[in-house]
Structures are given as C-alpha cells and as structure tokens.
Amino acid sequence: xxxxxxxxxxxxxxxxxxxxxxxxxxxxxxxxxxxxxxxxxxxxxxxxxxxxxxxxxxxxxxxxxxxxxxxxxxxxxxxxxxxxxxxxxxxxxxxxxxxxxxxxxxxxxxxxxxxxxxxxxxxxxxxxxxxxxxxxxxxxxxxxxxxxxxxxxxxxxxxxxxxxxxxxxxxxxxxxxxxxxxxxxxxxxxxxxxxxxxxxxxxxxxxxxxxxxxxxxxxxxxxxxxxxxxxxxxxxxxxxxxxxxxxxxxxxxxxxxxxxxxxxxxxxxxxxxxxxxxxxxxxxxxxxxxxxxxxxxxxxxxxxxxxxxxxxxxxxxxxxxxx
Amino acid sequence: xxxxxxxxxxxxxxxxxxxxxxxxxxxxxxxxxxxxxxxxxxxxxxxxxxxxxxxxxxxxxxxxxxxxxxxxxxxxxxxxxxxxxxxxxxxxxxxxxxxxxxxxxxxxxxxxxxxxxxxxxxxxxxxxxxxxxxxxxxxxxxxxxxxxxxxxxxxxxxxxxxxxxxxxxxxxxxxxxxxxxxxxxxxxxxxxxxxxxxxxxxxxxxxxxxxxxxxxxxxxxxxxxxxxxxxxxxxxxxxxxxxxxxxxxxxxxx
Ligand SMILES: [Zn+2]
Numbered sequence: 351x352x353x354x355x356x357x358x359x360x361x362x363x364x365x366x367x368x369x370x371x372x373x374x375x376x377x378x379x380x381x382x383x384x385x386x387x388x389x390x391x392x393x394x395x396x397x398x399x400x401x402x403x404x405x406x407x408x409x410x411x412x413x414x415x416x417x418x419x420x421x422x423x424x425x426x427x428x429x430x431x432x433x434x435x436x437x438x439x440x441x442x443x444x445x446x447x448x449x450x451x452x453x454x455x456x457x458x459x460x461x462x463x464x465x466x467x468x469x470x471x472x473x474x475x476x477x478x479x480x481x482x483x484x485x486x487x488x489x490x491x492x493x494x495x496x497x498x499x500x501x502x503x504x505x506x507x508x509x510x511x512x513x514x515x516x517x518x519x520x521x522x523x524x525x526x527x528x529x530x531x532x533x534x535x536x537x538x539x540x541x542x543x544x545x546x547x548x549x550x551x552x553x554x555x556x557x558x559x560x561x562x563x564x565x566x567x568x569x570x571x572x573x574x575x576x577x578x579x580x581x582x583x584x585x586x587x588x589x590x591x592x593x594x595x596x597x598x599x600x601x602x603x604x605x606x607x608x609x610x611x612x613x614x615x616x617x618x619x620x621x622x623x624x625x626x627x628x629x630x631x632x633x634x635x636x637x638x639x640x641x642x643x644x645x646x647x648x649x650x651x652x653x654x655x656x657x658x659x660x661x662x663x664x665x666x667x668x669x670x671x672x673x
Numbered sequence: 674x675x676x677x678x679x680x681x682x683x684x685x686x687x688x689x690x691x692x693x694x695x696x697x698x699x700x701x702x703x704x705x706x707x708x709x710x711x712x713x714x715x716x717x718x719x720x721x722x723x724x725x726x727x728x729x730x731x732x733x734x735x736x737x738x739x740x741x742x743x744x745x746x747x748x749x750x751x752x753x754x755x756x757x758x759x760x761x762x763x764x765x766x767x768x769x770x771x772x773x774x775x776x777x778x779x780x781x782x783x784x785x786x787x788x789x790x791x792x793x794x795x796x797x798x799x800x801x802x803x804x805x806x807x808x809x810x811x812x813x814x815x816x817x818x819x820x821x822x823x824x825x826x827x828x829x830x831x832x833x834x835x836x837x838x839x840x841x842x843x844x845x846x847x848x849x850x851x852x853x854x855x856x857x858x859x860x861x862x863x864x865x866x867x868x869x870x871x872x873x874x875x876x877x878x879x880x881x882x883x884x885x886x887x888x889x890x891x892x893x894x895x896x897x898x899x900x901x902x903x904x905x906x907x908x909x910x911x912x913x914x915x916x917x918x919x920x921x922x923x924x925x926x927x
Contacts, residue, residue: 623842624840624842624849624851624899626742626744626783626899627732627742627783627785628730628731628732628742628743628744628783629744631732632730650732650733650734650736651736653732653736654732654736654737654740655736658740665840665851666838666840666853
C-alpha cells in the first residue's frame, strides 16, 4: 500500500475519531445486518436470514423477510427479530424502490418474525386474529429471550402489535389483492400468502428449507403434515419459505413434509420401544438431512415438545402389557 | 529437537505419564468452582476419580427446565458398586437421588430432573472404596421460542395423584423397567407451598427390596424413572414408593 497522502490521512483521523467517539462518548452503533434484497419475481424481493439459531453473532437475523412493491406502496411480509433489523430492512427496501412501506403482514407470532414491526411506524400492521392474541400472550417472554440471546442487537426493541386482523380469502392492500390462507400447523396460527399476480407463495414457517423445522407451538405433527399437503396442492411459481432459500418448485414443501414424517416415525418408534428421551435425541440422523441446518438441535427441542404425548399414546396407554 | 534429548524425554514421559494421568483424573474436567463443595458434602473423605466409564447423557440445553432427561450408564460397574449419587450443582436442592443397587439394580438408568439454571451435572458411583465420577453440563435456556407458556404444566396431578404406570422391556443384561408416578414433587421453595415429594423408592422381589433409591425434590413433577434390573421378564418385581407425608404407593411391574 502506498503511503497515505494528506487527504487520506485526514480521512484516517476522522475514522479513528469517530470510532473513538462511538466507543467512548456515544451509544454503540446499531447492529450491522448487511441485508440484501434479492428479486424473486416481478416487483417482489426476499431478504434471506441465516440458517442459524438466535445468537449475538447474527443479531437475530435468522428468518426470511419479503416485500412486494405494489405501485401504490410496499407490503412487507415479516420483520425480523429486532428494531435494528426492522430499520435495516426498511433501508434495504429503499435501495430497490422509492415506494413507501404502507403495509406490514406478520405470518405468525414467533419472535424472529415480528420484533422489527416497531421500525415501520405509519404502516398498517396486520396478522391473523389468533396470531395477535398469541403475540399478546407471549411477547414479554419472547422479549426476555431475545435480550438474553442477542445482547446489544436487540436494544430498544419493543412489541408493536398488529392492528388489522386478517382472515382467509382475498384481502386487499390498497388496491392490491392477495389470497390468504389460515393454517395452524407450525405455530397455532400460520398465515400463507399467495400473490396471484406474480405467482409468489409466501409460506411463513409452515415451510422450512434446508433448515430443520421448529415445533414449540405446533398443535401436532399430524395437523402440520395435513396442512402441508394442502399447500402442496396450491398453484404457485415461486415459494418463499420462512427460513432458507426460495425455490421455483414445491421442493421446500416436500422437504418439510419429509422431515416431519421422519420426526413422527422417530418419536413413534422411540415411545413404542421404551427408548429414553436422550436415546431418541442421540440416535444417528439420516444421511439425507446432512444439508439441513440444526437438525439435532431442533430434534432435541421437539422431543421436549412432543415425546410425552407419544409416550402417553404408545407406552402408557396399555400399562399392563408386558413386552 | 537435538538427538541427544530424545532418550531423556522418553524417560521423562515414562516417569511422568502414570502420575499425570492419575492426577488428571482427580481434576474436575469442567473446572467448576462448585465441585469441591459438593465433593466434600456428598463424597466426604473417600477417594475420587473422574472416570469415563461413568457415562452421563443429557441434552446440551434444557428446552423445558422442569423436565430435563438425564441418562446414566455405568454398566461397567454392574454387580460391583454400592451406591450412585446424582446432583445438579447449581440447583437450590442439588442432590437428585441416592441409589443403592442392592442385589438386582444395575448401573443404567434414566430420570427427569429440574434445572434451575445452566449447571454442571455429576453422577458418582461408589465401587471398591472409590467414587467414580462422570460429568456433563446443561445450558439452562433453550431455543428462541422457549417460554414458560410452552412447557406443559400438568396441573391435573391431583386427579391422578399416586397413579403409577409401569412397563418392562427386555434388555441384554436383564429388564429395563419404566415407571411413571403422578406426584407434584413440590420442593417447598415456592412461597406458601410445603415440601411434598416422594423420598423413598424401591423395587421389591418377594418381600425383599432388591434395588432402592432416595429422591429429593429436584426430581421432576410426575417423576419418570427407567432402571435396568438383573431379573428377566419372568422375575416378579413390585415398585414401591413413599412420600414425605407418609403416602405409600405400590404397583406390580408387568
Ligand atoms: Zn416460527
């Protein structure tokens, strides 16, 4: 590198000064998310989260957000884990369209999808009624968890509840029509959004892609599987899942179904044979899940969520049977 | 390295190796500041060594801190250990159980425990005058969706109070017996509650206890136990338990 001339030197001085100020005099800069909208269809972009769990390193950037520039304003679908993420998303949207964000849709109430809402002041925030109720119920404990796990990145984040209740069927955002489907398999209230004009299907966390599905509020693996079969029957050109990359076919639905089938079998066989929870968690994982992130981690959680139910049905139901 | 140093090094290794291995086995692999305290309290003056033959398996984190499954495998000590202790260092009631295998108990079991916060968990097996210790660590907080609202609170224990369910499965070294008992296992640590927990558990053959445990209230609500016993499917066992209020529970193992 050549030796710095006068101009560079003064830039260096400024840089050092501003870092110094940030460290010693002012508030730390907001978490830097480096969000990059990727076009998935006409007037439609997604911002893909990392296929990881919440951590200080990723600042909670683990779920997908997406947006549609309708011509009359932008519809944002899911807003991330933090106020800073929401602001970064807003700034990223402004790099590809001049239209203002007028609507926000939360696909479900999980913390990695709703806590950026606060950054979209002035926009109308909407969700299924059961999502709004669940967020009211869980918001405080979600925020506690976020503060424990994200550190600085979550600073300033408050709950911004949706104010408009959505229902299944055609719904208009301004003049822009979307088709909404109300499911429940992943979180108890899961909105799936189809844009008939572009053929993009936004599935929220009803569909995961190359990332193991999470099950904390699922009403049951069977219900989830049944609803995935309904999603699979829909006609769409592009699928934007809640986590992982978008696809131009149904492969993310097939993958999620395959994982849930496997999980159901694993829990069934474990409970029927009297296996302990640790044995179910630690048994080898199928080769075909090698590319799927967080399988052992989510299996550990799912055993905690579901195994007692499987044992109730398969182990304890006929307690006097000797095997 | 200069050639002439090699023989010297070999001698040092020969001299040093047995000593350093033994020394290592006495040093807490988790480096926990609580280790000494509970070693003193639970293991007393008896010699101690950390021993990989005492296996302890648990999830890396507690998704539901009220029901954390712990599996112990000390099968290498089958037939030649006298006691087994399990404790969670940072629980308000650290000790979970004190197990005496007596005539039929084996070294493999599984039990659900409560976890107050991230903690080291220890299992110690007394054999031939030495405590052999296995350790693991469990993080107290689970995934991003972990909330108290998610953990299933079975508040219907009073309806089912005292109900026992049991199953037996064939196992290479005898039977694996699984038992689930409906009991609140109240620690008395929550204000305005009294301690109310199962403290004595035994498997009985004829009139004789053939394996017994004392429990503390760190065992989860509606306790679940899996234990391997020497007897095969033809060996008659009963499960018996008593809580600190004098309630007695008795159930035939199928
Ligand atoms: Zn979710």
